[in-house]
Amino acid sequence: METTQHKLPNYMLIWLYLFVLTAAEVLFAFEMPISQLAKIVCLLVLAVVKALLVALFFMHLKFERWRLRVVFMIPLPLAAILVLAVITEKLW
Amino acid sequence: MTHATATVDLMRPPFPAEPGSGVYSNKLGMWVFLASDVMFFTALIGTYIILRFGVSQPWAHPNAVLNVPLTAFNTFLLICSSVSMVKAFAAISQGDQRGLKLWLLITILAGASFVSVQVVEYIKLVGHGFTPAGFREGSTLAEHAVSDPVKYGAATAGLYGSTFFTMTGFHGFHVTCGVISMTYLYFTKVLPGKYSRQDYRGIETIGLYWHFVDLVWIILFTIVYLI
Numbered sequence: 001m002e003t004t005q006h007k008l009p010n011y012m013l014i015w016l017y018l019f020v021l022t023a024a025e026v027l028f029a030f031e032m033p034i035s036q037l038a039k040i041v042c043l044l045v046l047a048v049v050k051a052l053l054v055a056l057f058f059m060h061l062k063f064e065r066w067r068l069r070v071v072f073m074i075p076l077p078l079a080a081i082l083v084l085a086v087i088t089e090k091l092w
Numbered sequence: 093m094t095h096a097t098a099t100v101d102l103m104r105p106p107f108p109a110e111p112g113s114g115v116y117s118n119k120l121g122m123w124v125f126l127a128s129d130v131m132f133f134t135a136l137i138g139t140y141i142i143l144r145f146g147v148s149q150p151w152a153h154p155n156a157v158l159n160v161p162l163t164a165f166n167t168f169l170l171i172c173s174s175v176s177m178v179k180a181f182a183a184i185s186q187g188d189q190r191g192l193k194l195w196l197l198i199t200i201l202a203g204a205s206f207v208s209v210q211v212v213e214y215i216k217l218v219g220h221g222f223t224p225a226g227f228r229e230g231s232t233l234a235e236h237a238v239s240d241p242v243k244y245g246a247a248t249a250g251l252y253g254s255t256f257f258t259m260t261g262f263h264g265f266h267v268t269c270g271v272i273s274m275t276y277l278y279f280t281k282v283l284p285g286k287y288s289r290q291d292y293r294g295i296e297t298i299g300l301y302w303h304f305v306d307l308v309w310i311i312l313f314t315i316v317y318l319i
Contacts, residue, residue: 015171030155059303067114087141090146
């Protein structure tokens with residue numbers, strides 16, 4: 001039993017990370033005297049870290065087989081291509 | 093037998109798996125749906141990014157139009173509901189029926205509270221004059237926009253209103269569907285004790301959906317409310 005219990009991550013610790021990162025985001029957005037570009041980059045990095053925490057630990061992707069992870073990873077480059085393609089069209 | 097039970101991998105219960113994928117069909121189906129939902133939200137968020145950064149006129153500061161502290165609280169609420177969902181999953185994966193009932197009920201209440209706060213937010217925004225069509229004529233926001241057109245993005249208010257309500261509205265619709273589905277499961281499966289340590293597929297599948305809704309909100313909150 002003990003070995004199986006170790007397979008469940010510490011969910012409350014992940015919750016704490018998510019809470020701290022959300023507070024950090026709000027601080028970055030409205031209190032930090034940094035440039036708009038630096039702010040956007042920092043906020044996007046924080047959002048991606050939070051999304052990864054949810055996907056890896058709450059959705060258990062960290063513990064899943066690779067073939068299932070691929071199902072979720074396939075649309076990510078497609079999403080990036082979609083957005084980049086439209087941005088490129090705008091730039092032209 | 094005791095030894096065999098002790099070495100069961102809780103993350104991979106021995107449910108009938110689809111050939112090739114190694115997971116049971118409900119879970120695989122949910123993952124495929126979520127993959128398609130990624131593209132759906134990409135289209136919405138992508139459109140917002142293009143419209144916002146493509147227009148030459150200034151866009152409204154989120155803080156000037158939206159109630160960011162209220163939504164930050166709502167974000168916290170949704171994150172908490174995600175934790176309670178995963179606690180419900182952990183409880184039933186160890187055969188704890190009481191834990192499942194408690195944590196799933198907390199998740200449903202937190203999800204319903206999120207939607208309620210969003211409805212209150214919409215009512216207040218529309219009351220101040222922020223509608224899907226832009227700033228309503230004669231409203232407080234329309235007056236502010238005349239005195240400070242840069243801060244309030246007077247020229248792009250229509251684009252802002254339509255993209256804001258489309259993105260957050262579709263997310264709210266997802267949350268509502270999740271709350272309805274969880275409530276249905278709660279009364280038809282959880283309360284009668286139909287889930288067990290051996291079979292909790294419904295909880296894991298609805299859990300995946302719920303965490304995904306939380307994940308999308310994390311991205312939406314940053315892009316719509318903070319940037």
